[in-house]
Amino acid sequence: MKFSNSTKEVFNEAGEIAFFTGRFFKELFSPRFEGREFLKQCYIVGYKSLPLIGLTGFIMGLVLTIQVRPTLIEYGVQARIPAMMGLSFVREIGPVLSALIFAGKIGSSIGAELGSMRVTEQIDSMDVSGTNPFKFLVVTRVLAATCMLPVLTSLSDAIGIFGSYIAFNMRDSMTLRLFVSEVFHYLKFADVMPAYIKTYFFGFAVGIIGCYKGYYTRLGTAGVGRAANSAVVVSSVLIFLLDLMVVQITDLIGIG
Amino acid sequence: MAEDPAFHAKEGDNVIVVEGVKKSFAGNEVLKGFDFVLHKGETLVILGRSGSGKSVLIKCIIGLMKPDAGTINVLGNNILELSIGDMDKLRMRVGFLFQSNALYDSMTIRENLEFPMRRHLRHLTADEVNERVVAALTDVGLAKTIDLMPSELSGGMQKRVALARTLILQPEIILYDEPTTGLDPITGMEISDLIVEIQEKYQTSSIVISHDMKCVERTADRIDVLLNGICYAEGTYDELKASTDPYIKQYFD
Ligand SMILES: Nc1ncnc2c1ncn2[C@@H]1O[C@H](COP(=O)(O)OP(=O)(O)OP(=O)(O)O)[C@@H](O)[C@H]1O
Numbered sequence: 001m002k003f004s005n006s007t008k009e010v011f012n013e014a015g016e017i018a019f020f021t022g023r024f025f026k027e028l029f030s031p032r033f034e035g036r037e038f039l040k041q042c043y044i045v046g047y048k049s050l051p052l053i054g055l056t057g058f059i060m061g062l063v064l065t066i067q068v069r070p071t072l073i074e075y076g077v078q079a080r081i082p083a084m085m086g087l088s089f090v091r092e093i094g095p096v097l098s099a100l101i102f103a104g105k106i107g108s109s110i111g112a113e114l115g116s117m118r119v120t121e122q123i124d125s126m127d128v129s130g131t132n133p134f135k136f137l138v139v140t141r142v143l144a145a146t147c148m149l150p151v152l153t154s155l156s157d158a159i160g161i162f163g164s165y166i167a168f169n170m171r172d173s174m175t176l177r178l179f180v181s182e183v184f185h186y187l188k189f190a191d192v193m194p195a196y197i198k199t200y201f202f203g204f205a206v207g208i209i210g211c212y213k214g215y216y217t218r219l220g221t222a223g224v225g226r227a228a229n230s231a232v233v234v235s236s237v238l239i240f241l242l243d244l245m246v247v248q249i250t251d252l253i254g255i256g
Numbered sequence: 257m258a259e260d261p262a263f264h265a266k267e268g269d270n271v272i273v274v275e276g277v278k279k280s281f282a283g284n285e286v287l288k289g290f291d292f293v294l295h296k297g298e299t300l301v302i303l304g305r306s307g308s309g310k311s312v313l314i315k316c317i318i319g320l321m322k323p324d325a326g327t328i329n330v331l332g333n334n335i336l337e338l339s340i341g342d343m344d345k346l347r348m349r350v351g352f353l354f355q356s357n358a359l360y361d362s363m364t365i366r367e368n369l370e371f372p373m374r375r376h377l378r379h380l381t382a383d384e385v386n387e388r389v390v391a392a393l394t395d396v397g398l399a400k401t402i403d404l405m406p407s408e409l410s411g412g413m414q415k416r417v418a419l420a421r422t423l424i425l426q427p428e429i430i431l432y433d434e435p436t437t438g439l440d441p442i443t444g445m446e447i448s449d450l451i452v453e454i455q456e457k458y459q460t461s462s463i464v465i466s467h468d469m470k471c472v473e474r475t476a477d478r479i480d481v482l483l484n485g486i487c488y489a490e491g492t493y494d495e496l497k498a499s500t501d502p503y504i505k506q507y508f509d
């Protein structure tokens with residue numbers, strides 16, 4: 001069997017990322033956790049992406065509701081808009097949309113930050129001063145991304161459903177209270193749980209890819225731009241692949 | 257481990273012994289068996305052209321790169337066989353001034369200087385840490401910049417802050433990678449003076465990498481010339497200056 005060079009590169013990189021992930025878990029469980037840096041990163045990661053994730057969630061809720069309304073009216077089921085929007089937001093739109101925005105915002109900034117620290121020898125400098133740069137930079141950032149994306153996604157879900165409520169009330173009228181209780185009436189635990197769990201995987205993917213690309217940046221400042229760029233591309237593709245896998249798994253074991 | 261007598265066992269007058277170090281990158285053989293010795297309390301200058309592998313050599317000594325062959329002995333420890341923990345302890349005793357300064361640009365000057373201490377000197381109180389930071393900055397004449405960011409400083413000031421950060425753990429050996437390159441002659445001379453002052457004040461042993469002859473003249477007790485990956489010549493500044501070798505003469509013209 002013959003592989004082209006680019007196929008080989010993909011497998012090569014996948015192997016390196018797997019190795020990098022292995023190192024992450026090894027360093028995660030060895031002593032001296034960098035707690036302060038972790039909290040700082042949580043704050044930065046959450047604070048930086050909240051406005052963007054909130055805004056896109058809101059617009060998505062608004063626009064989708066306006067778009068599906070005519071079709072639902074045709075079947076006479078426009079009263080089901082809250083149920084439908086709630087389900088699609090919590091199960092799919094919220095997690096994937098937030099994760100993609102997160103990849104664009106946080107994946108690229110982690111890639112660029114670590115990349116420029118690498119090319120200006122700041123990472124070597126940490127090594128020389130006896131601080132393990134992998135623990136200080138990589139472990140904290142990956143964990144922060146993993147912990148913050150689920151929080152951001154929940155907020156995005158809520159804001160998106162609120163956007164849907166506003167769009168609904170442009171033509172029909174329903175109190176917010178009724179709208180929300182309709183949403184929750186049709187949401188089951190089996191809808192929420194897999195969707196919530198997958199956001200952890202998405203966050204982890206964005207963090208680990210951003211760190212991997214930044215940590216191994218080469219070729220000077222030009223490499224920094226490339227690291228940031230490919231961090232976004234690779235983690236976005238990975239988000240869709242993970243999404244596909246989660247759907248298959250939950251389908252197989254019969255939840256959702 | 258620093259308290260362990262075995263740690264000092266082989267430590268004599270030679271604080272660094274490098275033997276037969278080879279290093280190549282993708283077929284490009286940069287070091288071809290380099291040998292040298294650094295004696296206690298002296299300043300050794302390694303002279304060599306751009307791209308001759310001076311930075312590679314010094315990075316091998318501090319363990320940032322692994323040589324392909326040869327041995328490196330620092331303060332009685334074969335650094336190629338040290339565990340990560342022991343290497344960290346050894347690094348506390350060896351300061352490294354990067355050619356590019358490598359200041360953490362997302363941290364203030366104060367945080368930059370505190371960084372090496374957060375790991376090695378955990379027992380210090382906040383006041384003691386602050387005292388050390390101020391003392392180190394005062395040593396290099398920049399006490400006023402303590403709350404600025406590195407990007408707000410000029411190149412020469414950044415170099416001095418980087419030097420202060422190197423000094424903060426009071427290392428026994430300091431490795432300077434081109435401390436004066438890219439600075440004007442006056443600032444370069446100030447840095448050279450600082451290197452000599454530090455040597456006299458703390459009795460450190462140092463390696464200075466340079467091709468700035470003013471700096472070499474001011475700081476060197478002894479000079480090793482690195483050419484084609486080996487130690488081409490050795491001697492004091494005056495000895496080399498009197499040399500008739502055409503390659504060495506070029507430096508002094
Ligand atoms: N990480 C690396 N990967 C590949 N080649 C490298 C690497 N580091 C250094 N080299 C090569 O090793 C050679 C020596 O580089 P080095 O940085 O040691 O030069 P130098 O003597 O410090 O020069 P300068 O005075 O310009 O700093 C160069 O040819 C460089 O291309």
Ligand SMILES: [Mg+2]
Binds near residue numbers: 310311355433
């Ligand atoms: Mg160099």
